[in-house]
Every structure is written in C-alpha cells, then in structure tokens.
Amino acid sequence: MALIRDTPRYAYELIEALGKTGLLTTEGTLYPLLSRLRRDGLVKTEWRESTDGPPRRYYELTAEGRRALTAFKNEWTSFRGAVDGILQEGTKS
Amino acid sequence: MTALHADQLIDGYLARLRVAAIDLPSSVREELIEDMRAHIGEARGHEPAETDASVLNILDRLGEPTTIVGDARERLGIRPAEPYRPGLLEIAAVILVPFLWPIGVILLWISPAWNWRDKLIGTLVPPGGYIGLSFILAAATTQVSSCGTIRDQAGHLIQSSCTGSPELPGVLLVPLTILVFGSPLISAAYLAIRLRWRPRPPVAATA
Numbered sequence: 001m002a003l004i005r006d007t008p009r010y011a012y013e014l015i016e017a018l019g020k021t022g023l024l025t026t027e028g029t030l031y032p033l034l035s036r037l038r039r040d041g042l043v044k045t046e047w048r049e050s051t052d053g054p055p056r057r058y059y060e061l062t063a064e065g066r067r068a069l070t071a072f073k074n075e076w077t078s079f080r081g082a083v084d085g086i087l088q089e090g091t092k093s
Numbered sequence: 094m095t096a097l098h099a100d101q102l103i104d105g106y107l108a109r110l111r112v113a114a115i116d117l118p119s120s121v122r123e124e125l126i127e128d129m130r131a132h133i134g135e136a137r138g139h140e141p142a143e144t145d146a147s148v149l150n151i152l153d154r155l156g157e158p159t160t161i162v163g164d165a166r167e168r169l170g171i172r173p174a175e176p177y178r179p180g181l182l183e184i185a186a187v188i189l190v191p192f193l194w195p196i197g198v199i200l201l202w203i204s205p206a207w208n209w210r211d212k213l214i215g216t217l218v219p220p221g222g223y224i225g226l227s228f229i230l231a232a233a234t235t236q237v238s239s240c241g242t243i244r245d246q247a248g249h250l251i252q253s254s255c256t257g258s259p260e261l262p263g264v265l266l267v268p269l270t271i272l273v274f275g276s277p278l279i280s281a282a283y284l285a286i287r288l289r290w291r292p293r294p295p296v297a298a299t300a
Contacts, residue, residue, distance in 0.1 A: 011128065012135040026156035031128040032165035035121070039169070053138055054131070 001061060001069045004043065008060035034059055042068055096145045102152065103133055110158035117162065117171060125165055129155065179206045179288050187285050190215050191277030194222035201284070211287045218280045219273070226273065 003009060003017055011034060018024035037043040042065035047055045061069065096102075107126060114122040136151040137143060155161070166172070183206050189197030201207065201215050219226055 010135075012132060015132070026160055026164075027132070027154045028129060028156040028161040029164040031125060031132070032161065032168045035124060035128075035165070036168040053134060056131070056135075 001037070001042065001065060001072075004059050004061050005066065005069060008046065008058040010048075010056040010058050012056075014059070037065070041065075096143045096148050098145050099137070099143060099148045102145065102148050106133075106152045106155075106158070110161065113158040113162040114165070117165065121165065121169060121171070125161070129161075177205050179204075183288055186215075187281050187288070190284065191222045191281045194224050197222065206288055207284065211284060215280055215284050218283075219276045222277045222280075226277065 003014055009017075011030060014034075015024060015027045015030055018030070019027070024030060034043065038045055038059075041062055043059045044062050046058050046060070048058050050056050107129065110126060110129060111122070114125060117125070132155065133151060136154075137148070140147045140151075182200055182204050186197055186200035186204055190201055191197070198216050201212055207215070219229075221228060
C-alpha cells in the first residue's frame with residue numbers, strides 16, 4: 001500500500017518494486033491481494049492507455065486506504081520498537 | 094522474437110488456472126485470469142530475447158495456479174466447494190423413477206447429484222418407466238389386433254388383412270422382452286452407479 005501512497009502504479013510495476021526487496025516470492029499472489037484491497041475500498045483502480053501495449057489498470061490508495069496505512073505504520077513502529085527492545089536486552093545479558 | 098512454444102505454454106498455464114479456479118465466483122475467476130494474462134504480456138515485453146525458457150521462467154515466478162487460487166480464496170474469504178453428499182432425495186429418485194415415473198423424474202431433476210446426461214437417461218430410458226411401458230404395450234397390442242375385411246354386396250369375403258408389425262422370431266422375442274421390461278431397472282441401476290462413482294468437481298488445494 002505504501003508503494004501507491006503518492007503515485008498510482010500498475011500491478012507489474014508493483015511486482016518489480018517488491019521483487020527488488022525480496023518480499024514477493026510468488027508474483028501471482030499479488031493480484032488476489034490487490035483485488036481484496038479494491039473490494040475493501042482501500043484502493044481504487046483506473047485504466048490508462050499504455051504506449052507499449054494494451055491499457056493498464058493503475059492502483060491508487062483511497063482516503064480510507066491512507067488511514068489504514070497510517071494505522072498499520074503506527075502499529076508496526078510500536079511492534080518493531082518492542083522487538084528491538086527485547087533483542088537489545090538479550091544482547092546485554 | 095516470439096518463442097517457439099510460447100502460446101502453447103501460456104495457454105496451458107491459463108487453462109490450469111481456470112480449472113483450479115472453477116469454484117470461484119465467475120467475476121473473481123475472470124478478473125484473476127485477465128490479470129494473469131496482462132501480467133504475462135507485460136513480462137514478455139520486458140524480455141530482450143524471448144525463448145521457451147524465458148516464458149517458463151515468467152510462469153514459474155507467477156506461481157502455481159493452485160497456489161494463486163488458494164491465496165485468492167483466503168484473501169476473498171471463499172471456502173472451497175464441498176462435494177454434494179447424496180441422501181434420501183437420491184434414494185427416493187432411484188426407486189421411484191422405474192415404478193412411479195413422474196414423481197421419480199421430478200426428484201431426479203431436483204437433485205444436483207446427477208449431470209444432464211444421467212438425468213436424460215433416467216428420464217427417457219424407457220420414457221415413463223413401467224407406467225410408460227404399459228401404455229406402449231397397450232398401444233402395440235391394439236395395433237396388432239386391428240384387422241379388417243372387405244366383402245362384396247352379397248357378403249362374400251374378398252380380402253382380409255391385419256395391420257401391425259410382423260411377428261418377431263422366438264429367438265429374438267425372449268431377450269427383447271427381457272430388455273424392454275428390464276430397462277427401467279437397468280436405468281435405475283445406472284443412476285445408482287453414477288451416484289456412487291459420479292465425477293467430483295475439481296477442487297483446488299489451498300496454499
């Protein structure tokens with residue numbers, strides 16, 4: 001969701017970006033996820049013409065999607081802080 | 094340049110995806126297949142020189158159709174279709190089709206346990222079950238026994254004739270009679286066997 005926070009992107013672009021991070025091993029599973037986000041109203045889609053092929057479906061965060069992303073970021077930050085704290089305690093002892 | 098077997102490989106992959114997704118709602122299934130088709134098209138466009146191996150790599154990275162469909166089911170909250178379990182409705186249909194054809198046939202067509210072919214066989218072999226056979230037999234007997242005579246004014250017989258089918262040789266008559274009178278039971282046995290060995294709808298494994 002963070003990848004489409006500022007700029008609408010099409011699915012293949014998202015897969016390429018996620019592929020670089022090593023977070024996506026089965027590319028095809030991104031499509032059911034995008035479909036779920038769209039059905040939940042967290043992303044919206046728009047078909048745009050492409051210069052090198054058929055039209056592409058672009059994904060963009062909705063206002064509700066932005067709120068969900070912010071909530072997740074806060075949760076993640078707190079979770080990461082907690083895990084970091086435990087790991088540092090383990091290193092000291 | 095297009096790889097030699099690219100279209101075959103891609104069509105085969107999409108066909109396996111379609112089979113795996115057979116129990117998904119059609120809108121979800123079609124969207125998934127179109128997404129995969131578009132993805133493959135994009136990926137092929139990024140290949141500097143396409144070969145069969147590069148197409149296979151694209152499909153490998155995309156993932157096994159059963160994995161993708163399993164993920165779609167999980168994300169969209171779709172449970173795999175449970176195979177239908179035959180019960181009293183089917184037992185009643187098998188018993189009533191030969192002996193009480195109209196009710197048996199209604200039950201046969203209500204039940205989702207048989208496919209169209211089985212239902213047609215159950216309905217039409219023979220049409221009407223034993224009730225239908227008795228009507229057919231009665232009609233045939235009437236036809237054979239309808240004889241006519243032509244007489245002149247004085248009442249002398251000029252011509253006598255009977256219409257109807259020629260008599261069958263005894264060798265054929267016995268097995269044919271058994272076949273005709275046994276056909277409702279054969280049909281019911283066929284329905285019972287199809288109930289036991291009916292093909293299961295393909296259910297994709299969840300990832």
